[in-house]
Amino acid sequence: MQTEVSGSQRTARVAAIKGFGVGALVVGLIALMAMAALRETASTKAPIAIPSTEVQHERVAITPDEETYARELWPIHAQVKQDAVKMTFAGLAYKMGDIKREAVKQRVAPLTAIFESAVAAMEKIKPPASMLALHGEYLEAIQLYRDASVEMIKVAADGRDVHLVEAQKKSSRASDLTLKVGEMLWPGEFKPN
Amino acid sequence: MNNSLKTAMIAAGLAASALVAPVAQAADVCSVWLVENSRFMGVPFGAFMPDRAFVPGSTNKSNNINTVDLPVNVGVIKCGNELMLYDAGWNQTDYHKMTGTDHWSPLSKQIAQLGFDAKDVKKIIVGHGHWDHAGSLDEFPNAVLYIQKEELRGIEWALNYPHPRISAVNDSPGGCARTPACGYPSKTMDSVYGKVLKGKAVIVDGEAEVIPGVKIHPAFRAHTAGSQLLEVPTAIGKLVFGSDAYSSWEAIRDWNIANPQQTDTVQQFLAYEQCYKITGGYQNCVCAHEPLSYTDGYPLTKNSWVGMNGGRLAEITLAPGEKSRKK
Numbered sequence: 001m002q003t004e005v006s007g008s009q010r011t012a013r014v015a016a017i018k019g020f021g022v023g024a025l026v027v028g029l030i031a032l033m034a035m036a037a038l039r040e041t042a043s044t045k046a047p048i049a050i051p052s053t054e055v056q057h058e059r060v061a062i063t064p065d066e067e068t069y070a071r072e073l074w075p076i077h078a079q080v081k082q083d084a085v086k087m088t089f090a091g092l093a094y095k096m097g098d099i100k101r102e103a104v105k106q107r108v109a110p111l112t113a114i115f116e117s118a119v120a121a122m123e124k125i126k127p128p129a130s131m132l133a134l135h136g137e138y139l140e141a142i143q144l145y146r147d148a149s150v151e152m153i154k155v156a157a158d159g160r161d162v163h164l165v166e167a168q169k170k171s172s173r174a175s176d177l178t179l180k181v182g183e184m185l186w187p188g189e190f191k192p193n
Numbered sequence: 194m195n196n197s198l199k200t201a202m203i204a205a206g207l208a209a210s211a212l213v214a215p216v217a218q219a220a221d222v223c224s225v226w227l228v229e230n231s232r233f234m235g236v237p238f239g240a241f242m243p244d245r246a247f248v249p250g251s252t253n254k255s256n257n258i259n260t261v262d263l264p265v266n267v268g269v270i271k272c273g274n275e276l277m278l279y280d281a282g283w284n285q286t287d288y289h290k291m292t293g294t295d296h297w298s299p300l301s302k303q304i305a306q307l308g309f310d311a312k313d314v315k316k317i318i319v320g321h322g323h324w325d326h327a328g329s330l331d332e333f334p335n336a337v338l339y340i341q342k343e344e345l346r347g348i349e350w351a352l353n354y355p356h357p358r359i360s361a362v363n364d365s366p367g368g369c370a371r372t373p374a375c376g377y378p379s380k381t382m383d384s385v386y387g388k389v390l391k392g393k394a395v396i397v398d399g400e401a402e403v404i405p406g407v408k409i410h411p412a413f414r415a416h417t418a419g420s421q422l423l424e425v426p427t428a429i430g431k432l433v434f435g436s437d438a439y440s441s442w443e444a445i446r447d448w449n450i451a452n453p454q455q456t457d458t459v460q461q462f463l464a465y466e467q468c469y470k471i472t473g474g475y476q477n478c479v480c481a482h483e484p485l486s487y488t489d490g491y492p493l494t495k496n497s498w499v500g501m502n503g504g505r506l507a508e509i510t511l512a513p514g515e516k517s518r519k520k
Contacts, residue, residue: 078357084379085362088386089349095389096342096396165390168383175379 062185065128070185072125073138076118077186081178083111084145084171091152091164105156108149115146134181141177144170222428223272223407224515226307227479227494227507229487230282230329231297233263241482242441244449261484262295264505265325268434268479269304270425271515275404276309277316278336279423279434280481283328296503301332306500307518316403320436320481321417322348322385323376323454324363330384338388339403340419341411342396345385347418347455348377371454376417397421410471412438414457415464422464424471427510431472432493434479438464442483442491445475452482479509 062070090107093099099107119142127135148170154163238261239246248256268279278300285297301311311333318339319327330338351373354360361369362378369375388394395401401409408424415438423434438461439445440452445465450458468478476493480486487497487505497507498519508519 081362081379082352082357082360085352085374085377085382088379088382089345089352092345092382092386092389093349095386096345161390168387168390171379172383172387175383179378179380 063128063130066131069125069127069131069135073122073185076121076142077138077178077182079114080118080142080145081182083114084175084178087111087145087149087152087171088168091168094155095164101156101159105153108152112146112149112153115142115149118142119146134184137177138181141174141181144174144177148174221406222426222510222512223270224512225271225425225427225432225479225509226269226518227486227497227509228267228269228282228300228303228307228500229296229505230265230267230300230303231285231294231325231504232265233482234293234295235260236263236293242444242449242451243453244447263482263484264486266479266481266483266486267300267303268423268425269307269309270407271309271512272404272407272425275315276313277318277403277407278304278314278333279318279479280320280326280436281317281329281333283325284332296505298500298502298504299332300329302501303504303506306506306520318403318409318421318423318434320422320434320438321420322381323417323437324378324381325376326436326481327381327385330388336393338385338394339397339401339409339421340385340394341413341421342398342419343411343413344417344419344421345396348374348382350418351455373455376454410467412460412464412467414455414460416440416452416461417455420464422467428512429510430477432477432479432509433468433471435464435468436481439468439478439480440482442475442478442480442485442493445478445480 087108090099090104090111093107094101094104119139122135122139122142125135148167151163151170152167155161237247238258241261241263245255245258247259251257265282266280267282270277270279282300283297284299285294304311304314312335314333314336316339317330317333317336321327322340322344327338327340330336352360352362354373359372360374361372362374363369363376385394389396397409399411403409403423406426410422410424410433412420412422412435414420416436420436420438422436422438425432425434433439437452437454441449443449444451445468448462448465450456450461453461465475465478469475472478479493480491483491483494485491486494487507489495493509494507496509496519497505500506500520506519508517511517
């Protein structure tokens with residue numbers, strides 16, 4: 001069945017349809033937004049459960065002053081850590097018979113100078129109050145490395161292993177300290193190998 | 194002892210006589226357990242095994258796993274009265290928390306779960322010198338360390354390279370991941386050196402026989418410069434421990450590379466081949482980081498249980514007369 005519609009009625013109907021369409025579109029959009037919001041809310045309200053034993057990879061953000069301190073310490077850390085392992089390998093090479101005792105001095109004496117420079121550089125750095133303890137530990141570590149190197153060189157003169165043993169005790173303590181400081185300032189240095 | 198073996202003795206006196214001569218203790222077969230020293234959580238599979246890289250939406254079982262948890266496995270080997278370890282795990286302290294690790298416990302306490310005392314461990318053969326495999330040496334004061342000279346040589350070469358891109362160690366600023374000196378921080382190397390100074394180290398040059406029947410095989414560059422395997426006779430046939438040369442058992446089965454660090458992939462495949470030749474297949478290859486460890490998916494390790502801090506253990510095989518230590 002067909003129904004005749006006048007011009008004004010047609011215009012009114014078209015307007016009504018348009019109005020309905022726009023309304024439906026708006027309602028649809030609101031519904032979509034509501035659904036999205038619900039989903040978002042649901043996902044934030046139901047995080048994946050993490051077992052309490054699992055390690056949380058979160059750390060407290062450091063302040064700008066602390067960041068400046070870490071940046072100043074960085075080049076010292078770079079030099080010291082590398083040379084600490086070199087010092088260990090000088091001892092290993094000697095004990096394995098690859099080098100003579102005089103060569104221990106040749107290898108380690110330059111490292112003493114580097115450790116002394118590092119101590120001097122550390123003393124010029126002004127740590128923020130929050131890093132004073134850490135600064136003290138790092139300074140102690142470098143001093144231990146320096147003292148270890150001085151002790152180690154003595155083997156060149158008398159060939160007595162006791163110098164190496166004493167030096168190793170100091171460097172072992174120093175490596176503990178530098179690891180601790182390093183992990184606080186530059187975390188993530190250790191990756192699965 | 195094999196004629197081709199050149200063992201460099203480290204300590205004076207005591208070490209020389211005690212370490213050069215073959216140890217009298219012989220065993221037809223040994224008992225073997227595996228201990229999970231820790232677990233690296235959520236490692237991207239592709240970072241561990243490139244052929245297993247995750248492809249979003251893939252239904253291919255080789256590429257549909259995003260991350261894996263990697264155990265750090267340590268072998269506990271008892272041959273007669275001789276107690277030894279293959280690898281030594283690592284030592285977690287507060288500053289090691291950022292490694293993405295879970296289930297860590299001190300290795301000495303972990304082997305105590307098997308009824309073993311740390312002071313009774315007489316030998317530690319490290320598959321290589323990385324920090325997570327040679328990191329608990331100090332917990333075993335009476336153990337003699339076996340490490341390849343080639344390993345130390347490789348580290349020293351890298352350390353002395355004139356640019357930090359090559360010479361970086363883990364605790365260099367920015368750390369490192371796979372570069373040549375990576376994995377050998379000062380603390381670990383200091384522990385190795387400590388063993389040397391105490392006369393508790395054998396620097397091995399190639400093949401060696403630790404005790405009759407228990408043999409070291411070099412696997413140079415299969416993971417690091419001086420990687421070494423350990424052949425162990427057991428009641429279920431010979432086992433070959435591979436440390437990170439055998440990072441993944443699935444990789445050995447499927448002939449994929451795994452955990453490439455300072456690795457020549459051809460040498461890694463040759464190390465796999467060594468296991469096939471010695472054991473007659475891949476079932477008895479003992480892997481350091483196989484994600485399927487302690488499950489039916491890695492049958493050798495399926496006889497397992499959960500121990501302290503969630504770390505797992507497996508009883509792999511018992512020598513005749515040896516009682517089960519499974520709890």
